[in-house]
Amino acid sequence: MNRRQFLSAAAAGAAAFVSVPTAFARQASKYDLLIKGGRVIDPSLRLDAVRDVAIAGGRITAVETNITGAAAETIDARGKLVVPGLLDIHTHTGRSADGPGLVLRDGVTGWIDAGSQGADHIGDIVAVARSSVQPGRVLINIGRAGILPDGDTMDLARADVAAAKDAVGKNREYVVGVKARLSREVAGANDYEVLRRAQEVASSFNLPVMIHMGQTISPIGKLVALLKRGDIVTHMFAPPPNAIVDDSGHIVPEVLAARRRGVWFDVGNGQTGHMRWDTIGTIMKAGFWPDTFSTDWNTNSKTTGVIDLPNCMSKLLGYGMTVSEAIACATVNAARMFPVFGDRGTLNVGAPADVALLELREGTFEFLDNYKGTITGKQRFFPAGTILAGKKM
Numbered sequence: 121m122n123r124r125q126f127l128s129a130a131a132a133g134a135a136a137f138v139s140v141p142t143a144f145a146r147q148a149s150k151y152d153l154l155i156k157g158g159r160v161i162d163p164s165l166r167l168d169a170v171r172d173v174a175i176a177g178g179r180i181t182a183v184e185t186n187i188t189g190a191a192a193e194t195i196d197a198r199g200k201l202v203v204p205g206l207l208d209i210h211t212h213t214g215r216s217a218d219g220p221g222l223v224l225r226d227g228v229t230g231w232i233d234a235g236s237q238g239a240d241h242i243g244d245i246v247a248v249a250r251s252s253v254q255p256g257r258v259l260i261n262i263g264r265a266g267i268l269p270d271g272d273t274m275d276l277a278r279a280d281v282a283a284a285k286d287a288v289g290k291n292r293e294y295v296v297g298v299k300a301r302l303s304r305e306v307a308g309a310n311d312y313e314v315l316r317r318a319q320e321v322a323s324s325f326n327l328p329v330m331i332h333m334g335q336t337i338s339p340i341g342k343l344v345a346l347l348k349r350g351d352i353v354t355h356m357f358a359p360p361p362n363a364i365v366d367d368s369g370h371i372v373p374e375v376l377a378a379r380r381r382g383v384w385f386d387v388g389n390g391q392t393g394h395m396r397w398d399t400i401g402t403i404m405k406a407g408f409w410p411d412t413f414s415t416d417w418n419t420n421s422k423t424t425g426v427i428d429l430p431n432c433m434s435k436l437l438g439y440g441m442t443v444s445e446a447i448a449c450a451t452v453n454a455a456r457m458f459p460v461f462g463d464r465g466t467l468n469v470g471a472p473a474d475v476a477l478l479e480l481r482e483g484t485f486e487f488l489d490n491y492k493g494t495i496t497g498k499q500r501f502f503p504a505g506t507i508l509a510g511k512k513m
């Protein structure tokens with residue numbers, strides 16, 4: 121319809137008049153959402169500046185100074201950080217139906233459940249991932265019964281390759297890797313063979329393995345030698361025995377070799393045995409910094425040293441990590457680890473409009489390790505709002 125036909129159609133009847141304001145109103149709102157005046161930090165674009173972020177149709181449409189087009193809704197983000205939606209690659213979000221909604225409030229717009237369940241009950245976790253409002257995916261525990269109080273694979277028969285392969289094969293969309301928990305109270309002396317079996321399952325589907333390291337019976341060097349490009353070491357700050365750093369402060373050679381061939385190293389904050397300030401200090405001083413932060417989240421994290429991902433992201437600021445580097449660890453770096461996050465962790469124009477608003481408060485903050493040790497920091501990130509697929513949550 122050209123303009124003349126449109127006008128004559130409009131003149132022709134009341135029905136056309138009704139539609140005119142609707143059409144104009146839709147045109148008037150160029151954007152669905154406009155986030156105004158925040159400090160936009162997007163390490164994927166090496167951007168750290170005050171910008172407006174415009175969103176339409178669930179995608180980022182512009183990141184510029186002073187965007188003026190009309191928006192259906194505007195958020196005043198002055199004084200806040202505006203960053204890509206946070207990605208948490210080691211959580212136990214899938215253990216409860218309300219998990220995804222809870223982490224969403226912390227700014228987490230993508231999560232990985234890391235080994236809560238094995239082949240026997242993988243369907244429980246996949247069901248939560250399937251109904252999650254944000255992308256959620258699952259690493260299958262090589263121990264077929266999942267996490268057990270007396271050790272997932274203390275009985276080596278539970279590291280059942282055939283059962284795991286069957287479960288992965290039936291859930292290809294949601295199972296994106298294999299988790300092997302290797303600490304002595306989890307796998308005992310079976311650690312190496314458990315990892316070998318996890319790798320057998322993962323490799324046959326071209327998927328990564330994530331190992332839970334720390335206090336293993338086998339030396340860490342022997343274990344990481346089994347890891348391939350794209351695999352992930354979580355709990356990288358675990359104290360001895362078998363830390364990634366030796367007594368004289370040198371990173372274990374096989375660990376350096378693993379990073380060189382493309383193995384990722386993740387924090388995995390957790391609650392017990394995974395991080396101690398003195399070990400963290402030594403590893404940071406050696407220059408072996410994490411690729412990603414992750415929480416090892418579960419529903420009681422608010423009452424532990426974890427609290428939320430932004431809190432975990434704050435813990436290395438006192439060790440020389442910059443704000444931008446900390447944000448990179450929870451956005452662009454995490455996005456590179458799993459294809460499901462491939463177009464996320466960025467505010468690039470055209471990307472899904474997943475955005476986390478954070479407050480970076482200055483003051484005196486106490487941070488906890490897993491051994492009741494505290495350090496005091498001068499800055500802490502706090503969650504201050506989440507936008508998922510262009511919608512304010």
Ligand SMILES: [Zn+2]
Pocket residue numbers: 210211212234416
């Ligand atoms: Zn975990």
